[in-house]
Amino acid sequence: MIISIDTLNTSPIYEQLRDQIVLGIAAGQFEAGESLPSVRRLAADLGVNFHTVNKSYRMLCDEGYIVMDRRKGAVIAGEMPRNEELDLSRKLRLLAAEAICRGIGEDEFLKICGKNFREVLT
């Protein structure tokens, strides 16, 4: 999996990492039980401090995407809880509102949603 950071991007590095790993997991580029690179390893590859990578892994762990193992490092979780639907809805409503303001109707909005959903699966 190719992970890259954009220092011109306004969102913080640890968030960019977290997002890209989530996209990678969704795309099936990781098997459940597979290990991510160690925090020091990935930090060295990206040229950032290992605390920054550690923060990304901490987020992913808190959200249930990975499990931290002292031996194997960060491991892709087998079962991921689906409790955070509340936050998903909140973000979706904001995106829907932005679309509505620009004259996008429900049908077109759903077409865009479906298109992007399928694009995630590589």
Add this chain to the structure above:
Amino acid sequence: MIISIDTLNTSPIYEQLRDQIVLGIAAGQFEAGESLPSVRRLAADLGVNFHTVNKSYRMLCDEGYIVMDRRKGAVIAGEMPRNEELDLSRKLRLLAAEAICRGIGEDEFLKICGKNFREVLT
């Protein structure tokens, strides 16, 4: 329209304001040409500094949602450009990825999208 801020929320105040106003416009709580409260007025009502409100209005202006008029203040724009579809897709893909990780399929995802779209319209 009721605007409130949550100081416990991690996202900055100016962003909370911006988001709520976008939701309000999408819900049809403002007519095109209608004025928002002045920056000093809204700041006083919310108990924040007027620079914070000014920043929200500046964002909304840059994004084409409102037009700044020295006489009438912040005015809801009549025509809103729909160029930023790229950013919409980027955010949608991330939300889709999070849903996929939690075992949500395309049909269910689209159902959630449609539900939230309709909820925006009051």
Add this chain to the structure above:
DNA sequence: TTGTCTGTTATATATGCAGTATAACAGACG
């Protein structure tokens, strides 16, 4: 004209977050 509203601009300051740089510790393992 004067007073008051509007947005705009310019400073200054306090606070917290992002990111880096070290250092040190404990567990696992060959």
Add this chain to the structure above:
DNA sequence: CGTCTGTTATACTGCATATATAACAGACAA
């Protein structure tokens, strides 16, 4: 024992957030 893993602690710089003033120019009503 040496080396890998994650974890914790501390300190520092830079930037964003948010506040607090102050002042300016245009619009407009009394």
